[in-house]
Amino acid sequence: MTKLTHLDSQGLPRMVDVSSKLETLREAKAEAVLWVGHEVVSAIRDGHTPKGNIFETARIAGVMGAKRTSELIPLCHALSLTHVSVDMELLENRIVIRTCARTRGLTGVEMEALTAASIAGLTLYDMLKALSKEMRLDGVRLVAKSGGRSEDYSAEAPSTGILAAVITVSDRCADGSMKDTAGPAVVALLTQKLGAQIASTCIVPDEKERITAELTDLSDRKIDLVITVGGTGISPRDVTPEATRTVIDREMPGLAEAMRAASSHVTPNALLSRAIAGVRGKTLILNLPGSLKGATENFSAALPTLPHALRILLGEAAHIENDEERFASYASVQGLIAEQNSAENEQ
Numbered sequence: 001m002t003k004l005t006h007l008d009s010q011g012l013p014r015m016v017d018v019s020s021k022l023e024t025l026r027e028a029k030a031e032a033v034l035w036v037g038h039e040v041v042s043a044i045r046d047g048h049t050p051k052g053n054i055f056e057t058a059r060i061a062g063v064m065g066a067k068r069t070s071e072l073i074p075l076c077h078a079l080s081l082t083h084v085s086v087d088m089e090l091l092e093n094r095i096v097i098r099t100c101a102r103t104r105g106l107t108g109v110e111m112e113a114l115t116a117a118s119i120a121g122l123t124l125y126d127m128l129k130a131l132s133k134e135m136r137l138d139g140v141r142l143v144a145k146s147g148g149r150s151e152d153y154s155a156e157a158p159s160t161g162i163l164a165a166v167i168t169v170s171d172r173c174a175d176g177s178m179k180d181t182a183g184p185a186v187v188a189l190l191t192q193k194l195g196a197q198i199a200s201t202c203i204v205p206d207e208k209e210r211i212t213a214e215l216t217d218l219s220d221r222k223i224d225l226v227i228t229v230g231g232t233g234i235s236p237r238d239v240t241p242e243a244t245r246t247v248i249d250r251e252m253p254g255l256a257e258a259m260r261a262a263s264s265h266v267t268p269n270a271l272l273s274r275a276i277a278g279v280r281g282k283t284l285i286l287n288l289p290g291s292l293k294g295a296t297e298n299f300s301a302a303l304p305t306l307p308h309a310l311r312i313l314l315g316e317a318a319h320i321e322n323d324e325e326r327f328a329s330y331a332s333v334q335g336l337i338a339e340q341n342s343a344e345n346e347q
Contacts, residue, residue, distance in 0.1 A: 026147030027102045030113035032121045033139035033161055033197070034095045037222070040131050041093060051127040055088050058097075058123040062086035065119030066101050066112040076111050079103050084112070086120050089161075092282075092314035093222060096161045097121050098143070108148050114140060139197050162310060163224045164190045165200040167214050169231035169240050170290055174205040182229045182295040186288065189299055190227070194306060199223055206231050211243035219247065219283035224310055226283055227299075230290030232275040240287050241274045248278030248285060252309075255286060255302050262301035263294065270294070277302075282313050 036044075043049060051057070063084045070078040083102035088095055097120050101112040121137040128135060139161075146152040168183035180203055190196040200218060204210040211228070218226045231240030245251070255277035263270035275287035275298070286302060288295040 023104060023106055024147045025104050026108050028108060028110040028113040028145040029100045029143040030117045031141060031143050032097045032117040032137060034121045034124050034135060034137050036094060036128060036135050037132055038093050040128055043131055044090060050130045054124055054127040057127060058120040059086045061123035062099060062116040062120030066116035069112045069115040073111055077107050079105055079109060084116060086116055091161055094161055095124060108145060110142050110145055114142060162194060162196040163199045164196040165218045165223045165226045167228045168203040169206055169211055169228055171205045173203045181292045182290055185292050185296050186227055186229055186299055193303060206237040206239060208239045208243045211240055212246050215247045215285060219280040223283055226285045227288060229288045229295050232273050232287050232289050234272055241276045244276055244278060244285055244287055248280045250279045252277040259298040259301045263297045266297060284310060284313055
């Protein structure tokens with residue numbers, strides 16, 4: 001871990017002395033997501049917001065927040081910003097805020113970009129709070145930075161605003177007798193290759209009632225994508241497909257067929273999988289096998305289709321150009337899978 005520089009030799013907080021640094025062009029990008037719900041989005045699109053043009057007000061507030069970051073965060077340096085932008089995208093149940101800050105100076109502008117995103121999000125909340133008390137602002141993160149002595153940084157995947165959850169279904173993982181490796185691997189793929197935010201992860205035993213309850217709760221919470229890992233085989237305790245069928249409104253056989261077909265090229269045992277996929281409300285539910293290798297192989301087969309499927313499901317644009325460039329390709333997913341399988345073999 002990098003040594004903390006905001007503490008002096010006695011452990012007291014201080015403003016870092018940057019006088020010896022070089023003046024360079026520095027840039028940072030950040031984002032945040034305000035989850036507002038479908039009804040609020042409808043009101044925004046219909047122009048029925050109580051406080052006028054929410055986006056222009058939030059944009060100005062974000063710029064002002066970036067300029068006053070040093071007054072809000074005690075140990076930040078006062079910077080002469082040369083550029084601040086605040087852009088907002090209205091999706092089906094959320095607003096994605098993206099900011100950029102730039103300066104030519106002695107220290108970076110990450111905090112300015114993050115403050116702009118946070119203040120813009122809070123301003124949107126203030127302007128919409130008369131419509132809903134259930135909104136939440138989260139996902140505030142640094143997307144990229146460049147310039148200065150430290151290495152440039154870029155998040156591995158653009159945020160898609162997709163909210164995902166992973167349920168590991170396993171008696172042995174639930175009682176602690178076996179470590180869950182497949183669930184965390186799927187979480188890594190979701191964040192690194194799909195740009196998803198992980199709302200929930202949990203481990204439940206192979207009990208139909210427990211699985212059904214988790215799937216129902218997550219879909220009622222408007223989670224976009226829920227993935228189960230485990231319980232898809234032919235053992236008497238494998239009941240994940242049965243639990244999934246209990247809660248879904250419509251089945252999506254194409255995804256399950258594609259996963260079995262892709263995995264069958266690796267092992268004929270893939271044809272024993274009873275995994276299914278389906279939709280409950282506006283939540284896509286996808287079953288994966290419980291092994292690390294099986295889960296990642298099956299996920300790689302479904303991944304290129306998921307962004308498009310979720311856009312349609314959420315009522316957004318049915319066709320977005322350059323999906324292959326914006327989201328993970330088969331090759332990049334397979335690369336990560338190879339790394340994970342290699343790490344598992346070394347263990």
